[in-house]
Amino acid sequence: MATTIERHIAVYADNDTGIEDLPYELVERKGVGHPDTMCDAIAERASQLYSRYCLDNFGRIAHHWFDKVMIFGGEADLDYGRGELTNPYTVLFAGKGAYRVGEHQIPLVPILTQAATEVLTAVSTGFDADRHLTVDCRIVDHQGAGRGNSRYQPQTLDDLVEIGDTTLVSNDTNLLHSYAPFSRLEQAVLDIEQLINGPAFKQRNPDTGWDVKVFGSRNVESFSFVVNMPFLANGIRSFEHYLERKQACHAEILALLTEQLGSEPTLLVNPTDRNGRPYLTALGSVADTGDVGAVGRGNRITGLITPMRSMSIEAPAGKNPLDHTGKLYGVLARQLAVRLHELLGKPVETHLFTSKEAPLDNPDEVVVRVRGLSDDPAETETIRNEVEAALGATVDLTRRIIVTGVTMW
Template sequence: MNFSPLRDFVRIQSDNTPHVEDLPYELVERKGLGHPDTMCDAIAERASRYYCLYCLEHFDRVAHHWFDKVMIFGGEADFDYGRGELTSPYTVLFAGKAALRCGSEEIPLTDILRRAAEDVLTEVTTGFVPERHLRVENRVVDHQGPGRGVSRYRPRDRNDMVALGDSGLTSNDCNLLHGFAPLSRLERAVLDIEQWITGDEFKATNPDTGWDVKVFGSRREDRFTLIVNMPFIAADIKSFEHYRQRAAECHHAMVDRLETFLGMTPDVLLNAADRGVRPYLTALGSVADTGDVGAVGRGNRVNGLITPMRAMSIEAPAGKNPLDHTGKLYNVMAHRLATEVSELAGQPVELHIFTSKEAPLNQPEEVVVRIHGWDGDAHTEARVRDLVTGALESTDDLTRSLIRSGVTMW
């Protein structure tokens, strides 16, 4: 795939609109590890990775697929102070398309999908036992249109699959993706506090806390307010008084963390429903214990946040084929490039990528780079252009990285 300098699709512009930090009001949200929507994103992405790895191991190529239509139907739980048990399992529904076999050799898709669901749910809940707590429904098909010969979903042999680094790959769809950098103070605070609450250090000293953490952040001028929803594991909480004690201890730890992080004291409200006498308890640490439903694409964007004050793509990258689904590749690339350009220019950056179906992966229709307060100097423009074209020429490296570690939005 050779880059043609004749078609100049990269636009580098100065952005003179107010930066988000200069706005009088800002809102940010993050859905945590145990939120049903985040679970679905993680399961879909894990399924794609496992499917790619299976294909590479057995065929040295990757079959076409997309698993970005995962849903979780929550179970039912019996819990009270000092006890908690899941009495009806979670159901994970996979819908999408994929090759089910290569020639006569079957690909064990249901096993791959189940392992993805088991691994994720075991990691983001407390006491999850797949054999008792999980049911998987596989609705993935390999259907093709009438009159078609070889389908991407029905390879006759490994040669009908796609090799990593294939120079003939093109965009599978029309997509519009966005990225920005750096994160604002509020965005960093919301991201940090959720990752800390669901991280190893906090969980080691607070094992009675759940995983379905949701953080809302607001900034009015320089006043920061964070609302944190965090469940507790019912079996570890002896009474309402014990619950209030543990919530107060966790609240104090969060304030200390945020004071260190922000250099100021924010207003923090933990578990708003506690304004009455309603404790936030769960059996395994998620509202999926009590029938809540999750779906891919309804939660965090690629940078781990929901940022309504920023340019934000509605593409759901989790579970998409990492070889040519530009809704995934360019989604990740836009944020990474925005960070690199921001570090280079020393200014906030907003970056947009637009591509059409069948466009070569290294030549989308447009890449627009907006640098806040940029003076238009030729040296910076040349270096930014090199960064953009270099990233587009290296999509195969990004694909390999995504297969190894996936898209992280949690």
């Protein structure tokens, strides 16, 4: 006889003022070349590669969390027509993980190095790991209170966790939120960064860097944007040339925004050069000149920083996809909000709370708020069924995170 799971699912009408009806809105995005975003990407890639290695060699996954990655920037020799990294980046990995399963050693440091190399190569120009990267591994396999010796020091395959293990429970107490759809301002901020760091723009403008930061504001129907966008020093001949190149990029960005918003917004690119200081880098990031980044200090799972929305401060990147609900439920909340908005055609907020040791498919509370929720019980039933389906598919979500990857920044 099948066991019925009693889940705590609440569905409410959202009667607060909608984001588009607020008189003022602020949004930020740190681009893929920002040191904080680099750290998120490196941490998540490390978890993905580590999990895949375990699956390929053991059929199961060793417990780990690599969500305490930091980048200590290097040093660069910069001038017009010249940009060279003279001291490398240092990527520090701190966290916990298994170094071996019995006598089988896991090549942890090479895995971490591969993760850092792949990410930094993708979000910089001219990156060479042999010259530009140092990896500092501080991952430990110490045991926590109340844990058996097998958690980070597994002796046999039975000490590892299989994807789909029905005994898996939440590794922590977490509170996660998400929403859909994006507001006009949120979508515009995201689109600007993705334009600048997209392949077509980079092909047209190969002298642009990757450490793009976008700020957007809306005052009633007046939109304003500030874009910080570096240029590669070896492609800029003079300050005048820099201003010419900046103006050309400014025109592209403004054209995108004007088409998207239906009117021309205010756009300021690289405000620091108002004092005669061009934004130049060697490889495309302020990490070239010593800036430091850390996991969790940048974008939320939506890819944005939205202080006027419900958002979690969880840092999901690098956490174990098996049972770290700060990661699993963060992705689930986001995907569930998008799914419900697509089904209902209405703005949706999702909120999940779980206590430590709660079954993965049964968090303590799930709350869904819908703007314009109808009195028809069928709509509420549709929402409940979608929540049930999402919670029942955490195993599939884990596989997706490991195999295909889910962007969380």
